[in-house]
Amino acid sequence: MTATRQPPLLAVEDLSVSFRTRSGTVRALEGVGFTIARGETVGIVGESGSGKSVTAYAVMRLLDPAARVTSGRIVFGGLDMLAADEATVAEIRGRELSMIFQNPRASLNPIRRVGAQIADVLVRHANLSARAAAERAVALLAEVGIPDPARRARAYPFELSGGMCQRVGIAIALACRPALLIADEPTTGLDVTTQATIMDLVAALGRARGMATMLITHDLGLATERCDRIVVMHAGHVVEDAPTEALFARPRHPYTERLLAATPRPGRSLADLRTIPGGLPDLRRDDLPPCRFHDRCHRRSVDCALPPLPRRVENGRLVACRHPL
Amino acid sequence: MLRLLARRLAAALPTLAGVVVVTFLMTRALPGDPAAYFAGPAATREAVEEIRRQLGLDKPLWVQFGRYLADLARGDLGISITTGQPVLADIAQRLAASAELTLLGLLFAAGCGIPMGVAAALRPNSWVDHICRVLATAGVSLPTFFTGLLLIYVFYYVLGWAPAPLGRLDAFSSPPPHVTGFYLIDSLLAGERETFGAAAGQLALPALTLGIFALAPMGRMTRGAMLAVMSSDFIRAARASGLAGRTIVVRYALRNALLPIVTTLGMVLSFLLGANVLVEKVFAWPGIGSYAVEALIASDYAPVQGFVMTMAVLYVALNFLIDLAYQAIDPRVRIEA
Amino acid sequence: MSALAHARHVLAGNPVTGLAFALFALLLLAALAGPELVPYDPLASSDRALSPPSALHWFGTDNLGRDVFSRVAAAARLDLGMAFAAVALVFGTGTVAGVAAGFLGGWTDRVIGRVTDTIMAFPLFVLAMGLVAAAGNTVANVVYATAIINFPIYARVARTEANIRREAGFVEAARLAGASTATVMLFEILPNVLPIMMVQVSLTMGYAILNTAGLSFIGLGIRPPTAEWGIMVAEGAGYIVSGEWWIALFPGLALMLAVFTFNLMGDGLRDIVDPRRRT
Numbered sequence: 001m002t003a004t005r006q007p008p009l010l011a012v013e014d015l016s017v018s019f020r021t022r023s024g025t026v027r028a029l030e031g032v033g034f035t036i037a038r039g040e041t042v043g044i045v046g047e048s049g050s051g052k053s054v055t056a057y058a059v060m061r062l063l064d065p066a067a068r069v070t071s072g073r074i075v076f077g078g079l080d081m082l083a084a085d086e087a088t089v090a091e092i093r094g095r096e097l098s099m100i101f102q103n104p105r106a107s108l109n110p111i112r113r114v115g116a117q118i119a120d121v122l123v124r125h126a127n128l129s130a131r132a133a134a135e136r137a138v139a140l141l142a143e144v145g146i147p148d149p150a151r152r153a154r155a156y157p158f159e160l161s162g163g164m165c166q167r168v169g170i171a172i173a174l175a176c177r178p179a180l181l182i183a184d185e186p187t188t189g190l191d192v193t194t195q196a197t198i199m200d201l202v203a204a205l206g207r208a209r210g211m212a213t214m215l216i217t218h219d220l221g222l223a224t225e226r227c228d229r230i231v232v233m234h235a236g237h238v239v240e241d242a243p244t245e246a247l248f249a250r251p252r253h254p255y256t257e258r259l260l261a262a263t264p265r266p267g268r269s270l271a272d273l274r275t276i277p278g279g280l281p282d283l284r285r286d287d288l289p290p291c292r293f294h295d296r297c298h299r300r301s302v303d304c305a306l307p308p309l310p311r312r313v314e315n316g317r318l319v320a321c322r323h324p325l
Numbered sequence: 326m327l328r329l330l331a332r333r334l335a336a337a338l339p340t341l342a343g344v345v346v347v348t349f350l351m352t353r354a355l356p357g358d359p360a361a362y363f364a365g366p367a368a369t370r371e372a373v374e375e376i377r378r379q380l381g382l383d384k385p386l387w388v389q390f391g392r393y394l395a396d397l398a399r400g401d402l403g404i405s406i407t408t409g410q411p412v413l414a415d416i417a418q419r420l421a422a423s424a425e426l427t428l429l430g431l432l433f434a435a436g437c438g439i440p441m442g443v444a445a446a447l448r449p450n451s452w453v454d455h456i457c458r459v460l461a462t463a464g465v466s467l468p469t470f471f472t473g474l475l476l477i478y479v480f481y482y483v484l485g486w487a488p489a490p491l492g493r494l495d496a497f498s499s500p501p502p503h504v505t506g507f508y509l510i511d512s513l514l515a516g517e518r519e520t521f522g523a524a525a526g527q528l529a530l531p532a533l534t535l536g537i538f539a540l541a542p543m544g545r546m547t548r549g550a551m552l553a554v555m556s557s558d559f560i561r562a563a564r565a566s567g568l569a570g571r572t573i574v575v576r577y578a579l580r581n582a583l584l585p586i587v588t589t590l591g592m593v594l595s596f597l598l599g600a601n602v603l604v605e606k607v608f609a610w611p612g613i614g615s616y617a618v619e620a621l622i623a624s625d626y627a628p629v630q631g632f633v634m635t636m637a638v639l640y641v642a643l644n645f646l647i648d649l650a651y652q653a654i655d656p657r658v659r660i661e662a
Numbered sequence: 663m664s665a666l667a668h669a670r671h672v673l674a675g676n677p678v679t680g681l682a683f684a685l686f687a688l689l690l691l692a693a694l695a696g697p698e699l700v701p702y703d704p705l706a707s708s709d710r711a712l713s714p715p716s717a718l719h720w721f722g723t724d725n726l727g728r729d730v731f732s733r734v735a736a737a738a739r740l741d742l743g744m745a746f747a748a749v750a751l752v753f754g755t756g757t758v759a760g761v762a763a764g765f766l767g768g769w770t771d772r773v774i775g776r777v778t779d780t781i782m783a784f785p786l787f788v789l790a791m792g793l794v795a796a797a798g799n800t801v802a803n804v805v806y807a808t809a810i811i812n813f814p815i816y817a818r819v820a821r822t823e824a825n826i827r828r829e830a831g832f833v834e835a836a837r838l839a840g841a842s843t844a845t846v847m848l849f850e851i852l853p854n855v856l857p858i859m860m861v862q863v864s865l866t867m868g869y870a871i872l873n874t875a876g877l878s879f880i881g882l883g884i885r886p887p888t889a890e891w892g893i894m895v896a897e898g899a900g901y902i903v904s905g906e907w908w909i910a911l912f913p914g915l916a917l918m919l920a921v922f923t924f925n926l927m928g929d930g931l932r933d934i935v936d937p938r939r940r941t
Contacts, residue, residue, distance in 0.1 A: 060565055094567030107562035109577050111584075111656055120576075121566045156656050172566055343780035351796040362796075466922040468872050470879050471895055471914035478902050489903070599787025603876055607899060618880045621795055633792035637784045 007078070008035035009180055009212050010059065015072030017051075017058055024284035028054045029236045032072070033310065036180065041206065041213040043223030043244075045259070046233035049280050052216045055233070056182045059214075060099055061089050077179060095125040098173035100202075102185040104165035108157040114168045115141070115153025118175055125176045140171040145201060163194035167201070174205055181206065182214045187222070199226055220263045224248055229316075232256050235280050235292035238310060241318040252319040254299045291322070299323050329652070329659070337645050344637040349393050352630055353386060362626040365406045402634065403627030407620060412631035416613055420635070421506025422493055423612030427601050429528055430535025434593070438540045439586070442547025443579060446555060457544060464541035469600040473534040473607035480530060488526045490608040498523040531608040538600050539593050546589040550582035557581075580654070587651050591644050598636055679930030685923040692738035700732035704889040712906055722908035724897065726887075733889040734912050740890045742920065744801065744883075745870035748808035749863055756813050757852070757859050760820025765828055765847050771821075778814040786811040787876060794882045804883035808873045812866050819862055823855040857935045865928035868921035875917055891917045 017029040029051045036042045044052045057063050059074055061081055074081040076097060081089065101107040109117055118140055119133035128136060134153070141149035144167040157165055166186060173181055183202060187195035203226060206213050217223055223230050223244070230247050232240040232255065240253040251257045258276040278296035281288060290307035294300050303322040310320040353359055360377035361368070368376070377383050381392050396402070402412040445457040480487040488495050493508055501511040501520050508524035554560065555578055563573050602614035609615070613632055620628035652658050697704070702719075708727035715722040721730035763774040781789065793807040827833060828851075836846050878884045878892030886893055891913040898910025 062561060062564055090564075090567045090569070092567065093565055099562070099565040101558065101562055101565075103558060106558040109559050109563070109581070111581060111654065112577070120568060120572065124566075124568055124572070158657050169562070172562075340779065340783045343776070344783050347780055347784070348792070351792055462922065462925055463918075466868065466918050466925055468875055468879075468892075468895070468914065468917050468921075470876065470899075471910070471917060474895065474899055474902050474910050474914065478907050482903060482905055482907075595782075595785045596787075598785035599876075602787065602791065603879060606880055617791065621791070622881050626795070629792065629795045633784070633788055636788045640785050641783060 006038065009038045009040075009077060010036040010214070011073075011075045012055070012059065013073045013075075015055070015058060015074065016070045017054055017063065018068050018070055019064065020066050020068070021284075026283045027236060027288070028067075028283060029058070031309075032233070032236070032238050034231045034238060034241055036212050036214060038179065039206075039210045039212055040229065041203075041215060041227045043227035043230040044214060044216045044233060045220050045223045045230055046218065047280060048218060049235075050233040051236040052218075052233055053184055054236075056099065056184050056214065056216055059182065060093060060097065061086075091125075094121050094173075094178075095176045096178050097180050097182070098176075098178045099182040099184060100166065100169045100173050100186050102188050104162055104169050104186075104189065105157050105160075107169055108165060110157055113154050113156055114160070118153075118168070118172050121172055121175045136175075137171075140175055141168070143205070144168070144171045144174075145197075146171075162190050163198065166190065166194075166198055170198075170201065170205070174209075174211075177209055178211065180212045180214065182216070184216045185218070186215075188217075188219075195222075220259050221265065232259065236283060237292055237308075237320060238318070239293065239308075239320050241310070243316055246314070246317060250325075252313055252317065252324045253293075253321050254297050254323075254325065255293050257325060291320075299325075330649070333645065333648055333652075337641055340641050341638070344634070344641065345394070345397065348630060348634045348637065349390055351633070352626075353382070353389055362624075363403070365626075366624045402631035405620065405628045406625040407623050407628075412628050415616060415628065416631055416635050419611055419613045419616050422610060423601055423605065423614055425507045425509065426528065426531055426604070426610060426612060427535065427597055429532035430601075430604075431539060431594075431597060433532055433536030434539035434543050437536070438543030439547045441540075442544040442549075443551055443574065445544070445548045446551030447574065449552065454548075457548065461541040461545045464537055467537070468603075469534060469538045470603040470607050472537055473531065473604055476530050476534055477607070487530050488523075490530065491527075492609050492611055493524060493527055494520070495523050495527065531604050531610055534604050534607070535597060535600055539597050542589060542593050542596070543586070546586050547582065550585040551578060553585075554578045554582045584651065584655055587647060587654065590647050594640065594643055594647075598640060678926060679933070682923055682926035682930055685919065686927055689738060689742060689920055689923060692735050693742040694739070696738050697736040700729075700735045702729035702732040704728065704733045704736040705887055712901070712909075714906075715908055721912040722906075724894075724909045725901065730894075730908060730912050733894060734891070734916050737889040737891050737894065737913065738916070738920075740884065740888070741871055741875065741892075741917070744805055744874045745808070745867055748805045748812070748870045748874070749867055751805065752809040752812045752816055752866075753859060753863055755809070756816025757820045757855065759813075760817040760822075761824040761847055761851055761855060763817065764821035764824025765851055766843070774817060774821075778817050781811065782814050787873065790873060790877060791880070791882065794877060799882055801883055804874055804877050807877070808870050811873070812870065815866065816859070816862060820855055820859060823858055824851050827851055827854055861928055861931045861935050864924050864931050868924035868928070871917065871920050871924070 012035070013033050015029055015032040016027070019026040019028055032051070032055055034042070034044075044055060046052050054063070054067075058067075058069065059076070059081065063069070069082055072082075076092070079088070079092070108114065115134060115137045118137035119128075119130065122128045122133035122136055123130060126133070126136075138149045138153050141153055146152050146164060146167055152160070152164075157168070160168065169186075181202070186202070187198050190198065199222070202213065205211070215223060215227055220230075224247075227244055229241070229243050231238055232247075232253065234255050240247065240251065240256045242252070247256065248260070251260055255276075258274070261274045262276060264270070264273060276296065281292055281295060289295065289304075291297075291300075291304050294304055297304075301323050306322060308320045308322050310318045313319050313324070352362070358373070360373050360380070360382045363380060364373045364376040381389055384392075400413050402416070404410070405412050405415055408415055441457050441460075445454040448454055477487070477490055481489060494500065498520050501508060501515045501517050504511045504514055509521060509528070512518075512521040512524055560573060560578055563577050568577070601612070602618060604610065605612045605614035606618050613635060617629050617632035620626070620632075706728065708723065708729075710719070710723050711725055711727040713719060713723045719729050719731065721734060724730055724733075759774050763771040784792075790804075790807040790811050793810060794803045797803045797806070833846060833850055836850050841849075874883060875890075875892035875895070878890055879896045881896075884890040884893055886897065894913035895910045895917070898906070898908075898913070901907075901909050
């Protein structure tokens, strides 16, 4: 996507989120910032527990009641999401901004027919009558590639396969033609062939509507295939933000390099894969080092005692490291 | 659909069989002389022997069981010593009174308990939640007969709002023409508005007593079920679609929460049918509960047995209905069966 | 964290449970020493009938001039005693039956399941009425009937617990060491199941008290002039409509207090034993 001088569709600035739990405060996100332009597909990549989903829920304002946004701004389409009231945000959700989830069947109402669930969104946002919404729901099911949509609209989620449930989820999410789709690990629970078809579907629909996509995944390979730009997260920090090809060709953050080395690729054998030592730090600690990758990093130096604030390196790239590659 | 019904009915049969066997054993196989029981406390020795021959109590147990089954099939539940009528006739006469009372109590319990539970679940750990939980625990701790007496004292004696607890109607009204046996319905059908008012007035306190008792488990179950459902994935997804709060709570969450709530109804009904007996005694309600209690005091045994049998059969039937309701709500059970 | 320290930690965070334990101590005192400590003889009538609460008679007097306070306090022994006897009985039989059903499976499970289902086919209080009426109107039979109607829940809980632990490591180890089935059941499974069953005991004590009181309210079990909360409420019922509220109120409150205490204690015990199941 050519970069235009338009303001970004989504701008996350210096976002910090904590959770109060029985065993302490978890500093789940710290200083997270990135932007998504209209029509752009951005991948948020990181290990489980790196804060990717928390970021997505923060953007949607769907965080757990135990979560506290301690700092930062989220601006979507010019609206300050954190300051807006619930009614305004509820208007936007499902209409301008929507989401698909990791477990497609669990994300659907188990005792409601899928056609009705799509129609609910249409009635709510597109002001359609019940009958018009029902008809449009069938049309949407066809658009997402479900065969015999009129009959399938009357099915319950438990009667559909995982892949079909995800298609229904996509139909619901895209029903009102949102500007941004957040896809939280949309294919993790599906088999490999279905994964590819679902991702193709999302990409095709996105392209046709000029929709931006925030793809959250732990699979760097998937991200490099599908995304224009990749934001790498580690333990609640953004560590690198770069166009896909540049990231792939020359990672600047030690963690990104490690991730790439651990990602299977055609031409590589399993023996070539290298693991990343250690694990995510305990985010409840009071004595977390400013760089949360510090304890696992092979490039740590004396400089690393200072906070690794994100810095521009080349055009369009950000790295948060005191000692980048 | 019909096949499913038949299958469910078949599943209820072993339970019914168990009920029949147990009620039989309760009269024949327990310690004490059954003949003396049925003859009554005032009977002479010859009368007792006469009863023993009449009821076949001198025959072997399995012969007696066969006779028992035959009697049941004919609807013969014995004769009441105190009323002199067949027990089945007595019960049939009084059943509607108990049914009207219990149903109203259940309606009140559900009508208050479910919204209370929803409110508590939507604001966990708020003062609303705490009040609901305290009310629930208090409701469970109060003996039903005590609640009834308290209500009578407050609303009849002190405030004078409620009529005297003398039964289904006050001294000035007469029963409406019999259609269902439910005075509320029958009086409306006959257009007798004063009778309706009188019946409703008499029903208020006893139904409230029963309702308070059942309110607690219903409220608690609703709260628990709603809490569980509200934290599930599909609710989060529904919120992500921007659906209105009320749609999410009622159409998405509550309907799913209804499943465990309906399952609890079975247990609630067991309590209600038992509490019914106590409430009828407190309010002098002419239902089958007070019938059994009066018979107990008079050592009139056949009505008690008939009462236990009737209640058990009713309970099995109601559980069957609950089962059907569950299937109506949950398509997974319906379709996968 | 030791069991006692854990218990103290939970109590500290939940003062209501602490209150429940305090009330339980009070009830226990009344049950153990009540009849000896009361100011008046619970059975002694006087000519001061139907007098409201006063400095002389804290809870007033009933229609025979008996002191209500003395009767209420003395009745604690009987009510709590009957409930306790019933619960002890069902705890013993229900736990063993449930463990056997859960551990051995097969026919044992099926038979015990059938018994449980048959009991549960009846509205429980009605069944108790029928059993007492059939077996004879004695205190012992009320206790047995209360035990029987509580049997299903104990058997069910014990069965679930035994089922979970059936394949556990320590069970395998015991079996490999040559222990017989009975030994494994008694010495490995049973001790593990006991804590959860104790929670159940506290929860059903309240229900057992209500049950025995309800049965005596309708004339089954204890008979006048013995002091027991249920019949005291029954005796006082007739006087409510003429405004003499104290005769029925105080025994009723005592009942409520007792049941409330055991319910709270049960909740508290459940938090200590198995915090995952908190409602």
